[in-house]
Amino acid sequence: MQPYVAVLALAGLVGAVVAAVYAVSSVLAPPGTVDAGPFLSGARPREHALSRYHARWYAVTMVFLAFDMEMVFMFPWALVVASMGAKAVVEMFLFLALLLVGVLYAWREGAFRWA
Amino acid sequence: MRESPVWAVVALPFALALLVYAAAALDAVLAGGGFRDPLYEGVRLLVQQRRRTLAPDRLLTRIGVVALPLAAVLGAVVVPLGGRAVADLTVGVVWFNAMEVVVWGAVWLAGWGANSAYGLVGGYRFVAQGLAYELPHMFALITAALGAGSLRVDEIAHAQGGLWFAVWMPVAFAVYLLSAVAMAFWGPLGHPAGNDLAGGAAVELTGPDRLVFLAGRYLLLVVAAAMAVPLFLGGDGGPLLPGWLWTLLKTGAVLAVLVWSRQWLPALRMDRFMTAAWTVLIPATLLQMLVVGIVVLD
Amino acid sequence: MGVREVLARYAAARPRPFVVAAADGTRARLAVEAELRRRGWRAAASPAETGLVVVCGEPGAELAEAVEVVWRDVPGPRARVDLPGGTSPEDVARALDGAVERLADLDAQRSDAQARAAAGFWTPESADEHEGMGHGHAEMGDEHGGMGNGQAGMGHGHGGHDMGGHAHHMGAPAGLAMAERADDRDGLRLDVLHVPLGPVLNAWPAGLRVDLSLQGDVVQAADVTVVERGGGGSFWGGRPVARRLDSVGRLAEVAGWPAAARRAAELRDAVLDGRSPGLDAFARWIGRSWALRWMTRGVGTVTPELAGRYGLPEGDVAARLDGWLAQIDGRAVPRDEPSGAALAVLPELLDGVELGEARLIVASLDPDLSGGADA
Numbered sequence: 053m054q055p056y057v058a059v060l061a062l063a064g065l066v067g068a069v070v071a072a073v074y075a076v077s078s079v080l081a082p083p084g085t086v087d088a089g090p091f092l093s094g095a096r097p098r099e100h101a102l103s104r105y106h107a108r109w110y111a112v113t114m115v116f117l118a119f120d121m122e123m124v125f126m127f128p129w130a131l132v133v134a135s136m137g138a139k140a141v142v143e144m145f146l147f148l149a150l151l152l153v154g155v156l157y158a159w160r161e162g163a164f165r166w167a
Numbered sequence: 168m169r170e171s172p173v174w175a176v177v178a179l180p181f182a183l184a185l186l187v188y189a190a191a192a193l194d195a196v197l198a199g200g201g202f203r204d205p206l207y208e209g210v211r212l213l214v215q216q217r218r219r220t221l222a223p224d225r226l227l228t229r230i231g232v233v234a235l236p237l238a239a240v241l242g243a244v245v246v247p248l249g250g251r252a253v254a255d256l257t258v259g260v261v262w263f264n265a266m267e268v269v270v271w272g273a274v275w276l277a278g279w280g281a282n283s284a285y286g287l288v289g290g291y292r293f294v295a296q297g298l299a300y301e302l303p304h305m306f307a308l309i310t311a312a313l314g315a316g317s318l319r320v321d322e323i324a325h326a327q328g329g330l331w332f333a334v335w336m337p338v339a340f341a342v343y344l345l346s347a348v349a350m351a352f353w354g355p356l357g358h359p360a361g362n363d364l365a366g367g368a369a370v371e372l373t374g375p376d377r378l379v380f381l382a383g384r385y386l387l388l389v390v391a392a393a394m395a396v397p398l399f400l401g402g403d404g405g406p407l408l409p410g411w412l413w414t415l416l417k418t419g420a421v422l423a424v425l426v427w428s429r430q431w432l433p434a435l436r437m438d439r440f441m442t443a444a445w446t447v448l449i450p451a452t453l454l455q456m457l458v459v460g461i462v463v464l465d
Numbered sequence: 466m467g468v469r470e471v472l473a474r475y476a477a478a479r480p481r482p483f484v485v486a487a488a489d490g491t492r493a494r495l496a497v498e499a500e501l502r503r504r505g506w507r508a509a510a511s512p513a514e515t516g517l518v519v520v521c522g523e524p525g526a527e528l529a530e531a532v533e534v535v536w537r538d539v540p541g542p543r544a545r546v547d548l549p550g551g552t553s554p555e556d557v558a559r560a561l562d563g564a565v566e567r568l569a570d571l572d573a574q575r576s577d578a579q580a581r582a583a584a585g586f587w588t589p590e591s592a593d594e595h596e597g598m599g600h601g602h603a604e605m606g607d608e609h610g611g612m613g614n615g616q617a618g619m620g621h622g623h624g625g626h627d628m629g630g631h632a633h634h635m636g637a638p639a640g641l642a643m644a645e646r647a648d649d650r651d652g653l654r655l656d657v658l659h660v661p662l663g664p665v666l667n668a669w670p671a672g673l674r675v676d677l678s679l680q681g682d683v684v685q686a687a688d689v690t691v692v693e694r695g696g697g698g699s700f701w702g703g704r705p706v707a708r709r710l711d712s713v714g715r716l717a718e719v720a721g722w723p724a725a726a727r728r729a730a731e732l733r734d735a736v737l738d739g740r741s742p743g744l745d746a747f748a749r750w751i752g753r754s755w756a757l758r759w760m761t762r763g764v765g766t767v768t769p770e771l772a773g774r775y776g777l778p779e780g781d782v783a784a785r786l787d788g789w790l791a792q793i794d795g796r797a798v799p800r801d802e803p804s805g806a807a808l809a810v811l812p813e814l815l816d817g818v819e820l821g822e823a824r825l826i827v828a829s830l831d832p833d834l835s836g837g838a839d840a
Contacts, residue, residue, distance in 0.1 A: 055244075055253075055254035055255075055256060056254075058175070058176050058244065058253045058254045059241060059244050059253070059254055061176050062176060062179070062180070062240055062241065062244060062253060063237065063240075063241060065176075065180060065240075066236055066237050066240045066241075067237075070233050070236065070237075070379055073213070073375045073378060073379060074375045076213055077212075077213050077214070077215070077374055077375040077378075078217075080213055080214045080469065080472060081213075081214055081215060081216050081217060081374060082214075082216040082541045082542065082574055082575055082577075082578030082579075083216075083575065083578050083579055083582060084216065084217070084578050084579060084581060084582020084583075085216070085217040085218065085219055085582065086216055086217065086218040086219070086538070086539075086540045086541070086581055086582075087218075087219060087221070088218050088219065088220055088221075088371075088512065088513070088537070088538035088540075089220060089221055089534070089538060090220045090221065090281060090282060090283030090284065090285070090286070090370075090371060091283060091285060091365055091370055091371065091511045091512055091513065091535075091538065092284065092285075092660060092661055093531070093661050093662055093663050093664065093665050093666040093669075093674070094528075094530075094531025094532060094534050094535050094661075094663075094664060094665035094666075095531065095534065095661045096534065097221070097284070097641060097659075098642070098659045099641060099642045099643060099644045099645070099658060099659065100222065100282055100638065100639075100641055100642070100643050100644060101281075101282050101283050101284040101286070101287050101658060102279070102282055102287070103287075103643075103644040103655075103656030103657075103658055104644075104655050104656045105287065105291055105656075105681045106649060106651075106653070106655050106680040106681025106682070106683055107291060107294075107295075107681060108651075108681070108683070109295045109298060109437070109441065112295075112298045112299075112441060112445075113298060115445075116298050116301070116302065119302050120301075120302075123305055123309075126305075126309050127258070127260070127261050127309065127312070127318060130309050130312040130313040130316070130318065131312075131316060131317065131318060133313060133316065133460055133463055133464070134316045134463055134464070137464060138464055141457070141460040141461065141464060144460075145453075145457055145460075148453055152449075152450065152453070155445055155446075155449065158445075159442070159445065159446055164441045164442040164444075164445050164446070165438075165441075165442055166438055195507075197724070198507060198723060198724075198727070199502060199505055199507075199727060200479075200505040200506075200507060201505055204479055204505070204507075206475075207475060207476070207478055207479035208479065208481075210472055210475045210476045211475075211476035211477075211479065211480070211481075211516065213472070213476075214472055214473060214476045214542070215476075215516070215540050215541070215542070216540040216541040216542070216578050217540070218513065218538075218540040221639055221641060222638055222639035222641065284658050284660045284679065285511075285660075288679075288681075288682045288820055291681070291682065292682070355721075355756065357721060358721060358821065361721050361821065362510055362667060362668070362718055362719065362721055362723070363719045363720075363721065363820070363821045363824040363825075364820065364821070365510040365511040365666065365667060366510050366511050366513070366514060370510075370511050370513060371511075371513050372513060373513045373514075373540045374540065377513070377514070429723070429724070430723075430724035431724075432722070432754070432756045433717065433720040433721050433722035433725070433754065433756055433757045433760060434720060434721025434722070434760070434821075435756060435759075435760065436760055436819070436821055436822075438819055438822075439759060439760055
């Protein structure tokens with residue numbers, strides 16, 4: 053079996069099992085739908101919960117993106133280290149050191165701390 | 168790329184189901200219940216009435232809920248759990264990594280979609296958690312790949328004939344275990360679904376939604392534990408017993424440790440953990456990678 | 466028996482009870498917790514998770530209303546158990562057995578479900594003054610129409626929401642207003658949510674409600690309300706060690722450490738029975754947890770200034786926990802602490818903290834509003 057066929061077969065299987073769970077539930081469950089409020093310790097909401105969220109870690113996302121792009125190089129790099137020799141290791145860790153300086157700066161600026 | 172045997176496609180779901188049940192039962196027993204509790208709970212959720220909150224985004228909620236088990240099972244295709252991997256991709260490690268990142272979206276959608284304040288906060292907590300654990304996790308994966316000079320899971324497993332990677336890459340192994348707990352938002356890294364938010368991202372899930380969501384969470388835990396075996400614990404290598412049994416035994420042992428971690432530690436909040444992740448875990452994993460890189464050169 | 470009966474019986478065998486305590490319901494709550502532990506039933510933390518609501522004590526009007534809201538939100542099959550104070554373990558066991566019977570009663574559950582489906586939608590209006598009417602949302606919509614203008618259409622995607630067949634208005638989809646904006650402490654203008662903690666909440670002091678204004682998960686303002694108090698002396702009067710074990714257990718629960726919470730509850734019940742096994746080992750175990758210390762240090766710090774103003778000991782959540790542990794293992798003299806100061810200092814401690822920290826702070830002060838009706 054080709055790998056992609058196997059992957060599709062498994063995805064199909066998961067889909068079938070999940071669909072079966074929902075189907076069995078719809079047969080067995082008591083009729084109708086309960087219209088509930090969101091749980092608020094016994095109160096009803098005063099406004100919709102979907103709001104612009106104060107994500108105080110947004111500075112971390114920026115640093116994260118820098119590293120995440122770097123991962124694109126890192127996966128192929130892992131394959132060629134043995135054949136490329138010391139040069140590959142030195143270059144990669146120089147690059148990482150630069151990024152780490154960035155992390156150090158972000159840390160000093162308090163990007164990883166909040167509350 | 169090697170052809171995958173048909174039986175592997177059949178064996179994998181059975182192995183996963185078995186381990187998921189074992190994990191859920193172990194957790195129930197540790198919490199003072201019985202080993203049949205997951206069965207009771209599953210039936211209870213199956214016969215539960217449908218329920219919805221005010222003005223929810225049901226499509227997105229359901230996408231989030233279903234994506235959880237789907238991502239876990241698709242991540243498992245590169246894991247040689249039933250003896251051989253269903254699809255032994257040349258970029259197996261990258262594939263596993265990609266599937267695991269789907270969880271970020273899944274948990275966030277499940278928390279966001281219910282239009283509930285607690286769920287919303289829980290969903291965002293997972294995104295913050297992702298920012299903390301993902302990079303150390305990736306570095307741990309790459310360290311193992313570097314040690315073997317391959318991204319193919321099977322080759323990584325068999326590069327450990329002499330010495331398990333867990334032994335000479337202890338930092339990478341420890342970080343991997345930590346990130347395994349984090350991606351399944353379990354125990355010490357279960358704050359996104361924490362008790363302080365009455366269940367966080369899962370607060371409004373009922374019936375089949377909750378069942379699929381919880382099963383997906385256990386699946387993630389199982390798949391993460393299973394992946395630790397070829398990456399760090401020598402794959403199916405071991406004396407006397409057949410290889411597939413060794414794989415299963417090692418997976419079970421890692422899984423038991425992960426499940427038990429919930430008894431051991433309280434929840435780690437990201438407003439504290441984030442600093443540690445970036446200033447301790449990332450430098451430590453990079454140092455580990457440097458050591459491995461130098462060893463590989465020789 | 467048909468398949469449905471078998472499954473219903475199976476599903477009812479291990480309910481996930483949601484335990485609610487009134488201010489005078491401490492004794493009943495302890496009896497329920499002990500019985501749940503004996504049966505190996507795990508408690509739920511939300512109406513979505515549960516099918517069985519257990520009300521301990523006699524709630525006053527306001528708490529009873531909150532319990533009713535939660536009860537309405539519990540999906541069927543559902544059962545409710547009311548345990549007024551002074552309940553014996555046998556009474557609790559009998560009441561829970563009765564609930565299991567009712568959960569497995571297919572006919573009763575089906576008619577309950579049909580009645581609820583026919584009762585129609587829960588709407589924000591019907592939750593206000595006219596319960597169950599579901600008319601007046603046009604006025605409500607207009608009333609709130611001006612509040613979130615420009616927000617509803619942007620970025621909230623309300624077109625994709627399930628409106629439940631109701632008309633909606635700009636700024637008030639499904640009859641509920643969008644969040645208003647306000648300045649936050651970082652100089653941004655962001656949506657504010659009004660989220661109460663309590664009175665119906667897991668591991669929460671009975672009778673307390675804290676109304677939070679949240680931006681994201683940051684508390685911008687906190688308002689403390691005593692929903693109800695029990696009459697007479699506290700249940701915990703003369704039982705300081707057990708009380709501290711109860712407090713530590715609930716702090717552990719909120720801190721996401723169920724194993725510690727469970728052990729604390731076991732020891733609490735043992736101490737109330739006149740035994741005291743392993744208190745030293747317990748205090749050592751909790752006290753040595755570096756992770757708990759890491760997560761509680763610097764949270765909810767009572768500064769010298771606050772300590773002077775409110776007559777409270779100085780220190781953060783970790784320090785208060787250490788103080789409790791010292792009382793538990795006998796290093797310090799156990800004492801009853803008045804809860805008035807804790808209530809007074811709460812708004813200041815909660816200002817600007819994350820929601821999870823807010824839960825820890827409340828748990829670490831654990832104001833005791835329990836009454837002496839059953840003491």
